[in-house]
Amino acid sequence: MRQHGRTRTASAVVAAVAAAALGTAPAQAAEEPTPDPYRFGVGARSVVGAESSADAEVLEAGTTYRSSIGPGGKLNFRVDLDAERNAYVSVVAVPGPGTGLAYGDGIEVTLQDAQGTRCSSADEKVGAGRFARPLAAAAHRTIGGGRSTCQEEGAYNVLVERVGAGAGNPASADASASASASGTWALEIRHVTEPGLRQPGPTEAPTAWPSASPGLPGGETRETPGGSGFNDAAEISEGEWSSRMEAGRTYFYRVRVDWGQRIFATASLGSTNTGDFTFVSEALTMRLYNPVRALVEDGGTGSYDGRQKQASLDPLPEVAYENRFAGADKVQGMRLRGDYYLAVSLNPRLAQKFGRERFGVTLRVNVEGDAKAAPPYAEPVGDLGVSEGEKGERGDAMRLVGVAGVGTGALLVVGLVAWTLLARRAAAAPSQAAPSQGVPSAGAGAGHGAPLPGTPAPARGPVAGPVGPHATGGGSPYGDAHGYGPAGGPGHEGGTGQTDGAPRTEYGPPPAR
DSSP: OHHHHHHHHHHHHHHHHHHHHHTOOGGGOOOOOOOOSSOOOTTOEEOOOBSSGGGOEEOOTTEEEEEEEOTTOEEEEEEEEOSSOEEEEEEEEEOOTTOOOOTTOEEEEEEEOTTOOEEEEEEEEOOTTOOOOOEEEEEEEOOOTTOOSSOSSEEEEEEEEEESGGGSOGGGSOHHHHHHTSSOEEEEEEEEEEOOBSSOOOOOOOSOOOOOOOOOOOSOOEEOOOBSSSTTOEEOOSEEEEEEEETTOEEEEEEEEOTTOEEEEEEEEOOOOOSSOOOBTTOEEEEEEOTTOOEEEEEEOOOBSSSOEEEEOOOOOOOOGGGGGOSSHHHHHOOSOEEEEEEEEEOTHHHHHHSOSEEEEEEEEEEESOOOOOOOBSSOOOOTTOOHHHHHHHHHHHHHHHHHHHHHHHHHHHHHHHHHHHHHHHHHOTTOOSOOOSOOOOOSOOSOOOOOTTSOOOOOOOOOOOOOOOOOSSSOOTTTSOOOOOOOOOOOTTSEEEEOSSOOOOOSSOOOO
16 A cells, blocks of 8 residues: 555656646646736836926937827927938837727827928828728938938937827817827837948939739748737748737737849738628728838728638839939838838737637738849948847847746656656565566657657657748848848828928839738
């Protein structure tokens, strides 16, 4: 009986250790917390916007800040610029989950010189979906291209405004606008600069580009969960990617696009079985942002009735320095190499109408063209859209996966040692009534053997992530050429808008909605 008691003790020890290693211990089980609607940058500084430009706090280049804005709010910040570098200020506004919003509610950012002259402005609005999701806009100061304003060294003002029906007097608005007038939105603000060129570069932006979309990307469909913001966006490459997305949430992905390359993307919302005749307007929306978080293009599924629907981006030009001098917003947005961000949002009304929380979504991404040489920058340029804290966070995420795998293996080894020692003691006891049965010895073997009786099998470590896109053919290999930053994002009705005094003529093929 003594032997059996010790054997049971050994089994219990190993089972407990294995359960702890695999995260299945019932005593330590905890309800998974609800994820935040947006992942803010690690180490972001707090900053308070001023009512007047005279009291505005300075935003340092290469730094991420956190702030907030109330209904109808107008906040002023300051950036100090020289006469050589291009500058970008982006703002991400995060309405609270479940916040009632009107069609025109949104965020706007304007960059002004010391005379109050507008260098550029951009906005992003909620649009027809009318549900809470992160909204991003970026203003810029661009050097050259025949511009006569905003070229001087000095202090520039950044004006951040909460716009739309909810920004005015709630008493004069309709019901939906009144709902949007309540609540404070969190803000993430970033200021980055881009070096000038050693010698003048091209200033003639393209007026046309191929309008045909590429075929389906090759390879098998891979599963990946998206991130909850720009800072933790899931890295993907050309190919087909699937995910189970929760209604009411926005998922972020990042794709490397080099000089001379074009990006195409579609997002398909899978079908659902329902016996009711129902539909949801703007069930899925997809937006493309450039490396400095300026909106480039957006698309939506329109009305969804349970049959599969697809959102796609209009064809875009290849990434080129001279795109910044174009009159069309979406052409200006394709002005730098680096991480381009796809944000996919599901309407919360999907859960209400179709009685389920998660829906299957498939992303198809194509990156076309060979990488070309970078423009002749006066100094090296890294990833303009990635802060040092964000670089560390992305590296830490991968290290944590590895540590988790090592920790699990170590705990299982400890459990095996405990099993062996207790079993040997039991075998040496004088009251032993029967030979030991099935006790593993501490041999020298290694490998993926069968699990111990009554315990889970050892977990394998994480599978290596997808290989990112790489340049083929002529031009500088990615990583050797210098990068540079984009202009403010494009504008659409109910989407985003940006002006910088340039002609508003639309370039390229007409949008195919």
